[in-house]
Amino acid sequence: MPTTAVAFDPSLPWQKARSVALRPEPFGALVYHFGNRKLSFLKSRTLVAVVEALAEHPTADATLTACGVPEAQRGTYVKALADLARSNMIEARTSLPPATRRLAADACRQADQPEDS
Amino acid sequence: MTAVLPERPARPIGGRLVDQFEYGLDAPICLTWELTYACNLACVHCLSSSGRRDPRELSTAEAEAVIDELQRMQVFYVNVGGGEPTVRPDFWHLLDYAIGHDVGVKFSTNGIKLDKDRAEQLARTDYVDVQISLDGATAEVNDRVRGTGSFATAVRALENLAEAGMRDVKVSVVVTRENAGQLDEFKALTDRYGAQLRITRFRPSGRGADVWDRLHPTQAQQRELYAWLLANGEQVLTGDSFFHLSALGEALPGLNLCGAGRVVCLIDPVGDVYACPFAIHENFLAGNVRDEGGFQRVWQSSELFADLRSPQTGGACTKCAHFDACRGGCMAAKFFTGLPLDGPDPECVQGYGETALAARDKELATPRSSVDHSHTGPVRGRPTLLGIPAIPAKLCDESPLAGADLG
Numbered sequence: 001m002p003t004t005a006v007a008f009d010p011s012l013p014w015q016k017a018r019s020v021a022l023r024p025e026p027f028g029a030l031v032y033h034f035g036n037r038k039l040s041f042l043k044s045r046t047l048v049a050v051v052e053a054l055a056e057h058p059t060a061d062a063t064l065t066a067c068g069v070p071e072a073q074r075g076t077y078v079k080a081l082a083d084l085a086r087s088n089m090i091e092a093r094t095s096l097p098p099a100t101r102r103l104a105a106d107a108c109r110q111a112d113q114p115e116d117s
Numbered sequence: 118m119t120a121v122l123p124e125r126p127a128r129p130i131g132g133r134l135v136d137q138f139e140y141g142l143d144a145p146i147c148l149t150w151e152l153t154y155a156c157n158l159a160c161v162h163c164l165s166s167s168g169r170r171d172p173r174e175l176s177t178a179e180a181e182a183v184i185d186e187l188q189r190m191q192v193f194y195v196n197v198g199g200g201e202p203t204v205r206p207d208f209w210h211l212l213d214y215a216i217g218h219d220v221g222v223k224f225s226t227n228g229i230k231l232d233k234d235r236a237e238q239l240a241r242t243d244y245v246d247v248q249i250s251l252d253g254a255t256a257e258v259n260d261r262v263r264g265t266g267s268f269a270t271a272v273r274a275l276e277n278l279a280e281a282g283m284r285d286v287k288v289s290v291v292v293t294r295e296n297a298g299q300l301d302e303f304k305a306l307t308d309r310y311g312a313q314l315r316i317t318r319f320r321p322s323g324r325g326a327d328v329w330d331r332l333h334p335t336q337a338q339q340r341e342l343y344a345w346l347l348a349n350g351e352q353v354l355t356g357d358s359f360f361h362l363s364a365l366g367e368a369l370p371g372l373n374l375c376g377a378g379r380v381v382c383l384i385d386p387v388g389d390v391y392a393c394p395f396a397i398h399e400n401f402l403a404g405n406v407r408d409e410g411g412f413q414r415v416w417q418s419s420e421l422f423a424d425l426r427s428p429q430t431g432g433a434c435t436k437c438a439h440f441d442a443c444r445g446g447c448m449a450a451k452f453f454t455g456l457p458l459d460g461p462d463p464e465c466v467q468g469y470g471e472t473a474l475a476a477r478d479k480e481l482a483t484p485r486s487s488v489d490h491s492h493t494g495p496v497r498g499r500p501t502l503l504g505i506p507a508i509p510a511k512l513c514d515e516s517p518l519a520g521a522d523l524g
Binding site: 025026027030032034041044 | 131191219244
């Protein structure tokens with residue numbers, strides 16, 4: 001395992017890496033990192049919403065709550081985010097979280113809307 | 118309207134990615150774009166029967182429009198090939214244009230244009246990958262199929278790229294009966310230039326059909342290849358092209374699935390969209406990027422691709438214990454050897470392919486592509502696999518007195 005691997009702590013603020021693009025797919029999304037050219041997949045639309053919404057919430061934990069991830073599935077989602085952190089698809093955020101009142105689950109709800117096509 | 122369409126199975130929710138991929142994606146993951154049919158070489162096994170430029174090839178403006186569309190569809194990179202793509206005068210412009218539009222380029226070349234200047238230019242360019250084709254780890258093995266001097270050209274290109282500091286260069290090898298025993302040598306050669314080895318499966322496509330019987334690896338070689346891939350797979354790229362070998366036991370890394378029309382397709386030099394780079398045949402032609410709606414319409418709405426985007430449910434292979442591992446193998450390999458698409462791959466490692474090949478109706482000709490741009494005149498350094506062409510070395514050799522000692 002590379003020593004550069006980023007440990008994932010869900011109690012910290014995270015965001016989709018700046019050099020990463022998400023492409024919506026029927027089952028979730030394709031994730032592409034323009035820097036290391038790695039390709040990955042998000043296998044559920046909720047996970048796509050979580051990744052998109054990370055930057056809008058003070059912590060990854062808060063994002064999972066806001067996106068309505070059921071308690072029973074939390075572990076699976078944390079593991080998925082940890083995998084994404086390890087492959088640099090998401091990165092630790094140093095900027096201050098947005099104001100609490102902007103914290104609405106809107107980021108999620110929007111992502112759940114059908115994509116324009 | 119929908120009532121008259123044949124019913125197609127609905128995509129499952131959740132589950133394995135490989136099962137999702139069977140139903141296709143909104144845009145390809147792996148798009149091959151052949152920029153020209155023109156090529157300075159005349160490789161005996163050319164998958165696209167390239168040689169001469171086609172006058173209908175996409176113009177610079179049309180190619181730019183395709184790139185614009187790929188950017189909109191978020192196709193993050195394309196595999197550019199040909200023919201020899203670098204002989205297109207606007208190749209370097211299109212390369213920059215694609216990169217400038219978030220479409221990364223990985224291009225395959227025989228190295229003919231990669232002099233020191235171009236090597237330095239590439240080393241300075243972010244988001245480009247170079248893949249040098251080589252089908253023998255020695256000039257002797259390589260040049261028999263790719264042409265005299267082609268090994269030297271490829272090695273010179275590798276030297277230039279290494280000298281310029283270009284990173285992650287790939288050496289792309291089609292595994293044949295003649296080079297299957299050279300895998301370690303290929304690895305050593307690529308290591309020497311700090312490059313990465315990429316090996317892919319030889320298919321009976323294009324001129325490959327003419328030499329498939331003599332060049333496709335034997336069953337014993339396939340087993341050795343499988344063992345080699347299990348031992349070295351992590352450091353070697355394969356384009357996931359050897360998934361038919363997974364039926365030997367442990368699944369090979371990557372996507373073990375035929376991606377044709379599902380996650381993969383080909384845009385050929387004249388803009389025709391085929392299900393896969395190895396399937397240049399009217400049966401697998403989905404449309405043309407010049408059609409109304411462009412590439413996106415072809416990818417998302419063509420009847421052919423819709424047909425390909427469902428799991429195989431019938432045919433002999435679905436009853437096989439190894440079906441989940443190999444998924445019936447390569448569509449193009451079956452098609453161009455005259456086998457049914459829902460039956461075994463001609464190189465089925467369980468031996469069903471050989472049985473199927475033997476049971477073929479000898480009266481029926483195997484399907485051939487009508488798309489052929491092979492050189493018709495003499496080519497410098499023509500490959501010798503099929504024998505030395507009957508072109509006299511010197512005109513006077515034809516004279517009845519040539520060589521006669523008249524002294």
